[in-house]
Amino acid sequence: MTYCIGIALDKGLVFCSDSRTNAGIDQVSTYSKMHVFGIEGERQFVLLSAGNLATTQAVVHQLRHDIRTAGERSLMTVQNLAEAADYIGEVSLKRQARYLEGGQSTFDPKVTFIFGGQIAGEAPGIYLIYPEGNYITTSRDHPFLQIGESKYGKPILDxxxxxGTSIEEAAKCAIVSMDSTVRSNLSVGPPIELRVYETDTYMTGRYLKFEEDAPYLRQLARSWNQKVIEAFAALPDIQWAG
Amino acid sequence: MTYCIGIALDKGLVFCSDSRTNAGIDQVSTYSKMHVFGIEGERQFVLLSAGNLATTQAVVHQLRHDIRTAGERSLMTVQNLAEAADYIGEVSLKRQARYLEGGQSTFDPKVTFIFGGQIAGEAPGIYLIYPEGNYITTSRDHPFLQIGESKYGKPILDxxxxxGTSIEEAAKCAIVSMDSTVRSNLSVGPPIELRVYETDTYMTGRYLKFEEDAPYLRQLARSWNQKVIEAFAALPDIQWAG
Known part of the structure; x- marks a missing residue:
């Protein structure tokens, strides 16, 4: 399983992902699910993935290949984020179709992506790209997107x-949301990667990788648990009739 | 959708359920998902249900019929909770099989139950009965069971x-867990029913039904939201390197 979050703020974008992958319970490994593309000063993109690891690697490989060979269509030639999402969806769909040619009915090559960034002259944004190649973006009412094991960590984001939330607060909230998910689902786990893109900087931006024993991660988890329990204890008691 | 919780404590049992049912988005109604059976002083049971409403009603009807006709096997003749769970699982499975005889491939008659209570001379307990008729119970390490839309509300229970939690605290926690779920999933909704069974009383016990505009429900939701946001604001800030 996987859990990734993309948050679109007035001041910038926040991306957070776990790194646990498993192909069966005895094949648990660690792979980064956060991929960065860009040209400093001109365009910056972050791609997060949930789903089949082989498809993910093939898609990322193809995106990099199209950039390197300076093909007609790549993340360096797209004019806007929607076009980029369309292109990634197409690459993903083609890969999945190829892997399904074998016709194994139980095999699932699907991948879902969160893709965001900024191209000079355009507003920054974040998209969720479905395995079917279609995509949605955020709105003022719904400024974040999640993929993978998204339910445990949704209430705190809501x-x-x-x-208008600051980048600092949103980054902290992403880590808290990740903590609730890691606690409830063993197949989501560290290292946790966190990346921030600040609007109109066109630079890769701040990045942190928290290993399992990272002091901040432990401190936050402990502190949050304690404060939630305190908050709960302070709630009004139920008034039973009679 | 549905959300129901059963909690097994040293001092007793706590049951909580929502009441929203839907057969398609234009057929949303309200049905209690909490059913009570028992003989005062001898045995008390609570049944919560998630899944197909017709199957649920048929199973509850059958359980009541078997009691009324004083058949060989009913909730009034079973010797212990596991036997009761076995019996309910069997009734449920037979009903589902009958409804599937028509052979409509998209129709899903499945129901999952939480069943708990106490029979004189036995310890109280709570079981989760799967659509397949098999069942699990709680443990010291995992003292609660959930059915339906269970993920949003699991972190606070965890x-x-x-x-060792008191009945008061556990009942309040069930309501908070329900609040997080109602907030995140529109198809879970009030009235919220809450029932408490105290160990060795063999009485139906305290019961509350919160309508959508119940002052306590609103007060708790507002208070919890505020306290969680305060708790979050007090967390240590992320230390970005250099």
Missing amino acids: RVITP | RVITP
Whole structure:
């Protein structure tokens, strides 16, 4: 399983991903699910993935290949983010179709992506690209997107995140959301990667990778658990009739 | 969708359920998902259901019929909770099989139950009965069971509930867990029913039904939201390198 978050704020974008992959319970490994593409000063992109690891690697390989060979269509030639999402969806769909040619009915090559960034002259944005190649973006009312094991960590994002939230608060909220998910689903796990893109900088931006024993991760998990329990204890008691 | 919780504590059992049912988005209604059976002073049971409403009603009807006709096997004749769970699983499976005889491939008659209570001379307990008729119970390490839309509301239960938690705290925690779920999934909704069974009382116990505009429900939701946001704001900031 996987859990990735993309948050679109007025001041920039926040991306967060776990790194646990498993192909069966005895094949658990660690792979980064965060991929970065760009030209400093002109365009910057971040891609997060959930789903089949082989398809993910093939898609990322193809995106890099198209950039390197300076093909007609690549992340360096697209005019806007929607065009980029369309292109990634197409590459993903083609790969999945190829892997399904074998006709194994139980094999699932699907991948879902979160893709975001900024191209000079355009507004920054974040897209969720479905395995079918179609995509959605954020809105003022719904400024974040999640892929993978998204439910455990959604309530805190719902409570905290608005477009006006600061990058600092949103990054912290992504880590708290990740902590709730890691706690409830063993197949989501560290290292946790966190990346921030600040609007109109066209630079890769701040990045942190938290290993399992990272002091901040442990401190945050402990502190959050304690504060939630305190908050809970302070709630009004149920008034039973009679 | 549905969300139901059963919590097994040292001091008793807590049951909580929502009441929203839908057969398509234009057929949303309200049905209690909490059913009570028992003889005061001898045995008490609570049944919560998630899944096909017709199967649920048929199973509950059959359970009541078997009691009324004083058949060989009913909730009034079973010797222990596991036997009761076995019996309910069997009734459920037979009903589902009958409804599937028509052979409509898209129709899903499945129901999952939470069943708990106490029979004189036995310890109280809670079981989760799968559509397949098999069942699991709680343990000291995992003192609660959930059915339906269970993920949004699981983190708070994980943080708060232990077998030693008081009935008051566990009941409050069930309501908070329900609040997170109602907030995140429109198809889970009030009235919220809450029932408590205290160990060795063999009485139906305290019961509350919260309508959508119940002052306590609103007060708890507002208070919890505010306290969670305060708790979040007090967390340590991320230390970005250099």
